[in-house]
Amino acid sequence: MTRISARYLGKRIVVSYITLLVIMTLLFALLRSMPGTFISSMITPEMQPEQIQRMREVWGLNEPLWKQYVNFMVNYQTGEFGMSPTNRVPVWDIMIRRLPRTLILFGAAFIVAYIVGPLVGMYLGWLRGSRKDKSIFASSLVMYSMPAFWLAWLFIWLFNYELGWLESTYMYHQFPQFEWTVVSTITNVLHHITLPLISLAFVNWVGVMLVMRPSMNNVTEEDYVFLAQAKGLSERTVMIKHAARNALIPVATQAIVGLAFLIDGSIIIEQVFSWPGIGQLIVNAVISKDYPVAQASFFILAVLVVVMRLLTDVVYTYLDPRIKFGEG
Amino acid sequence: MSTQSESGFELDTLRERWGPRIERFKRGWDRYTTHKMGVAGLAILVLFTLWALFPDVFAPHTPEWKAYIGYENTRMSPEEVNSLPHPPAFGDPFFAPLGTNASGQGIYSMLVYAAGSALYIGLAAGLLSSLVGVPLGLISGFYGDTWIDETIQRIVDVMYGLPFLPFLIVLVAIRGVNTTNIILGIAVTSWLNNCILIRGETLSLKERAYIESAQVAGASDTRIVFRHILPNVLPLAFVFLAQDAAAAILAQASLAYLGLADFTANSWGLMIQNVQAHNYIYNAPWWLIPPGLAITAIAAAFYFIGFSMEDVTNPQKE
Amino acid sequence: MSLLEVNDLSIQYEVDDDEVHAVDGVDFSIDRGETYGFVGESGCGKTTLGKSLVHLLDSNGFIADGEIWFDGTLPQWENDRGEPRRDVIENDQYPVREDGKTDLAQLDNEQIRDVRWRNIALIPQSAMNALNPVYKVGDQIVEAIRRHEPNTSVEEADTRARDLLERVGIDPDRADDYAHQFSGGMKQRAVIAMAMACNPDILIADEPTTALDVIIQDRILDELDELQEEFNVSILVISHDISVMAEICDQLAVMYGGKIMESGPKAEVFQESANPYTLGLKNSFPTVKQEQSELVSIPGSPPTLLDPDPGCRFVDRCPFAVDECESSHPPMYDVADAEGGRRVEGDDEKSHRSACYRVDDLETMRTEASKEETWQAITQNH
Numbered sequence A: 001m002t003r004i005s006a007r008y009l010g011k012r013i014v015v016s017y018i019t020l021l022v023i024m025t026l027l028f029a030l031l032r033s034m035p036g037t038f039i040s041s042m043i044t045p046e047m048q049p050e051q052i053q054r055m056r057e058v059w060g061l062n063e064p065l066w067k068q069y070v071n072f073m074v075n076y077q078t079g080e081f082g083m084s085p086t087n088r089v090p091v092w093d094i095m096i097r098r099l100p101r102t103l104i105l106f107g108a109a110f111i112v113a114y115i116v117g118p119l120v121g122m123y124l125g126w127l128r129g130s131r132k133d134k135s136i137f138a139s140s141l142v143m144y145s146m147p148a149f150w151l152a153w154l155f156i157w158l159f160n161y162e163l164g165w166l167e168s169t170y171m172y173h174q175f176p177q178f179e180w181t182v183v184s185t186i187t188n189v190l191h192h193i194t195l196p197l198i199s200l201a202f203v204n205w206v207g208v209m210l211v212m213r214p215s216m217n218n219v220t221e222e223d224y225v226f227l228a229q230a231k232g233l234s235e236r237t238v239m240i241k242h243a244a245r246n247a248l249i250p251v252a253t254q255a256i257v258g259l260a261f262l263i264d265g266s267i268i269i270e271q272v273f274s275w276p277g278i279g280q281l282i283v284n285a286v287i288s289k290d291y292p293v294a295q296a297s298f299f300i301l302a303v304l305v306v307v308m309r310l311l312t313d314v315v316y317t318y319l320d321p322r323i324k325f326g327e328g
Numbered sequence B: 001m002s003t004q005s006e007s008g009f010e011l012d013t014l015r016e017r018w019g020p021r022i023e024r025f026k027r028g029w030d031r032y033t034t035h036k037m038g039v040a041g042l043a044i045l046v047l048f049t050l051w052a053l054f055p056d057v058f059a060p061h062t063p064e065w066k067a068y069i070g071y072e073n074t075r076m077s078p079e080e081v082n083s084l085p086h087p088p089a090f091g092d093p094f095f096a097p098l099g100t101n102a103s104g105q106g107i108y109s110m111l112v113y114a115a116g117s118a119l120y121i122g123l124a125a126g127l128l129s130s131l132v133g134v135p136l137g138l139i140s141g142f143y144g145d146t147w148i149d150e151t152i153q154r155i156v157d158v159m160y161g162l163p164f165l166p167f168l169i170v171l172v173a174i175r176g177v178n179t180t181n182i183i184l185g186i187a188v189t190s191w192l193n194n195c196i197l198i199r200g201e202t203l204s205l206k207e208r209a210y211i212e213s214a215q216v217a218g219a220s221d222t223r224i225v226f227r228h229i230l231p232n233v234l235p236l237a238f239v240f241l242a243q244d245a246a247a248a249i250l251a252q253a254s255l256a257y258l259g260l261a262d263f264t265a266n267s268w269g270l271m272i273q274n275v276q277a278h279n280y281i282y283n284a285p286w287w288l289i290p291p292g293l294a295i296t297a298i299a300a301a302f303y304f305i306g307f308s309m310e311d312v313t314n315p316q317k318e
Numbered sequence C: 001m002s003l004l005e006v007n008d009l010s011i012q013y014e015v016d017d018d019e020v021h022a023v024d025g026v027d028f029s030i031d032r033g034e035t036y037g038f039v040g041e042s043g044c045g046k047t048t049l050g051k052s053l054v055h056l057l058d059s060n061g062f063i064a065d066g067e068i069w070f071d072g073t074l075p076q077w078e079n080d081r082g083e084p085r086r087d088v089i090e091n092d093q094y095p096v097r098e099d100g101k102t103d104l105a106q107l108d109n110e111q112i113r114d115v116r117w118r119n120i121a122l123i124p125q126s127a128m129n130a131l132n133p134v135y136k137v138g139d140q141i142v143e144a145i146r147r148h149e150p151n152t153s154v155e156e157a158d159t160r161a162r163d164l165l166e167r168v169g170i171d172p173d174r175a176d177d178y179a180h181q182f183s184g185g186m187k188q189r190a191v192i193a194m195a196m197a198c199n200p201d202i203l204i205a206d207e208p209t210t211a212l213d214v215i216i217q218d219r220i221l222d223e224l225d226e227l228q229e230e231f232n233v234s235i236l237v238i239s240h241d242i243s244v245m246a247e248i249c250d251q252l253a254v255m256y257g258g259k260i261m262e263s264g265p266k267a268e269v270f271q272e273s274a275n276p277y278t279l280g281l282k283n284s285f286p287t288v289k290q291e292q293s294e295l296v297s298i299p300g301s302p303p304t305l306l307d308p309d310p311g312c313r314f315v316d317r318c319p320f321a322v323d324e325c326e327s328s329h330p331p332m333y334d335v336a337d338a339e340g341g342r343r344v345e346g347d348d349e350k351s352h353r354s355a356c357y358r359v360d361d362l363e364t365m366r367t368e369a370s371k372e373e374t375w376q377a378i379t380q381n382h
């Protein structure tokens, strides 16, 4: 890594950190602006006023607002997420348990979407305007238009209910006599992850394709692609090595948009498949008014978005030598 | 400028001003119609608009109608209740071409009556995010590389870090689940893309406009914005409006699925959610499939229109 | 024997059910080691002509008619000595004729790829953007070498690449740099080095000096000259700038509206121009040798070439047009005969020829053409 890309990445890291601080501030404002207080959901009619007063004390609600804000910001950055009033365990423990599961599903879908999307986008951009391009493009848009949960149900109905091939709830099943060898564990999880993964990726690869296709199309007009043709290289080499390689650069930067969609999608899909991750958690927490958990889940997802963006920046500097070695 | 002002002169300038624009619109329309996808999208949109405007023409009943009892205020017999949700029935009093849901309402009728809310959410959210994103993008692009641009771009940058659906969930949960809040929540994040893309377009248009008008002395900033940039950016704004509308309709459906729908307003998303709430996902395809297809169709229609328009407005393509 | 022999070549572009006749019935031939120039205003079909030789036209363009006989053939049709095999020549299936020449116009998409770069290297109009930004410059040369000489090892190809760069005046270590680290002139020279990588028979250079400043222009032209000496490569130069041609060409063809208007040895075409278009073109460019006080450009612009009218292509802008010019486009007349006042069609592609009905009246044409009023008169007529 060169000095220039290190400086570029350093700047991106600072921006990411500030982004997180702003998002947390927004979150704080959002939660304090709700009707009643933070703990209204925990208050039952039979509680004594002293009890309520003590609760306010415990949750720090008697402090002035600015102090609450400072505490919140400091605590969150040190992993102090507080206690969950519904589960009566530290929120941190819940997050640590749930995060890897979300990462597995999200990561797998991310990889699938970022392999299929650029590939299809490459072909369509190369053949832009042809009949094949038009029909495949229109079909992809139809896929992109399907409500994810509805599609997931159709998949469940077919592959689980009708055919019985795949599981539709939870991440693995655990019957008493199950032997946890490496192979059996993997097949066990595969049985459970396949349907949510397909449901998630089926819609989301299109978002990546939508960036790759016009990018590819622009690149095909470039003189270096013409020169590659003039060199007598095969069409395949020209398309992949010379055109697609360059078309990928904007895909890396614009991937954030698709990324946001993928996170949204995984929240829905976790819910449909009872996948025990953060996405399912945040929905349940909001519905059951468990605000410490909702707030922490929100925070974790925001960190996920920011970290993924940082990763795309790294990929970007890797893809584009003009950044790696500086314009000159 | 000449000081003459005969009435014929004004008409002439009017024609002179609008003639090329009408001409350009006609040419654009001709190019648009060469996209089968765009024409199909427009056809679907027209159909749903008709549903929304004249639901009674298309639907056999209103959503208040119930199987067996119609609009009467009586009760169904236990056998009748047991037969619900009922598959498609074409009998004379009991006419439900797409069957009924668990409370006996006709699926097809509900579908037709919910078209309005889908269009409303899509267009309102799309329009709102254009109203925010386009001016900000224009300003940002026009003042490119100044502190104004820098500030707007930083805001956009930060907003991109916001996880969209979680934000929407929290917002709606706190501010109340109603259509207005849902639309506002969707628009809060969907203007970002408009802003960035309009900014890029403005930057390059501005450069061109300054080069062109270098010969025409005395071109002011406002003139450049209104004569050179805005007319070229507006078609693009419509493209994003269509795409945002599609995304908004899908976002509303997702919220409905999560139980965050306005239960007083009938919507396709809510219809699907009800299938699950009554536990009929596997047993009542006539109930599950049509609303999903309707959402797919209207979102696809907006995407079709948006991407076809993009092709038309992009001069260097083809 | 000529290296390339082009007969009656016509190229068209399809545009909404109409055809653009970008190149229309062009004949010329190039010898080994010769520099052949095509000159003309922009939009006259020069680039189209150059690209069509190796089927690099835009997707809506196609060879409508004509032959492109090239002295050489595909690797798979060669024998050990690099000549076309007997059975290939005798078999009518193959577009190879008795003298060993192959008709490039008849090759399919896959076959022509073997001719590109190995036999005919084409440097596109904006060569400065022709280097791929994501690969090292040296690697892009290596790629070309290994495409056509698969038996060459990477190390060997790399050594050759560095050697080529050095020959065009670039430090061989810069092979490890990316295009954005090069200056405009260096990029241009790197592409020229790349073009020589497979030792081609013909180098097509499309506007090699446009967009470069004058000093670098000269260096590029010198570079081309030196390479020609060294590799004995034929060069086909395309330029709208007639003074560039004056410097480097042996033979010159003046193109207008998809047709060759005048062609022949450079000195003759240049000094004894026998076509109104050539005369007009010369007026509009500052030449290196003769100091011209004022530049007079030809009023108007080249035709669109969309279903052109039957008459002379230049008739709308020509100050010497007569009724005959409206009937059909003139054939190529022999200029030597014309000097004697006779109008005879010339068959020899190498000799000085001009497509103009009024070649028999050269004196008037030359004197009138040097006057500014002559050209201004056209604007009033039309």
Ligand SMILES: Nc1ncnc2c1ncn2[C@@H]1O[C@H](COP(=O)(O)OP(=O)(O)O)[C@@H](O)[C@H]1O
Residues within 6 Å of the ligand: C013, C014, C015, C020, C022, C040, C041, C042, C043, C044, C045, C046, C047, C048, C049, C058, C059, C060, C061, C303, C304, C305
């Ligand atoms: N892809 C294309 N489709 C249609 N017309 C084209 C295309 N490319 C070039 N032309 C037209 O063909 C003519 C010759 O163009 P070109 O070969 O680029 O000329 P030159 O190189 O002499 O400037 C011009 O009239 C141009 O407009």
Ligand code: SF4
Residues within 6 Å of the ligand: C275, C276, C277, C312, C313, C314, C315, C316, C318, C319, C320, C321, C322, C325, C330, C355, C356, C357, C358
């Ligand atoms: S043939 Fe006629 S129109 Fe054409 S160049 Fe000669 S004089 Fe001019």
Ligand SMILES: [Mg+2]
Residues within 6 Å of the ligand: C042, C043, C046, C047, C048, C125
């Ligand atoms: Mg050209």
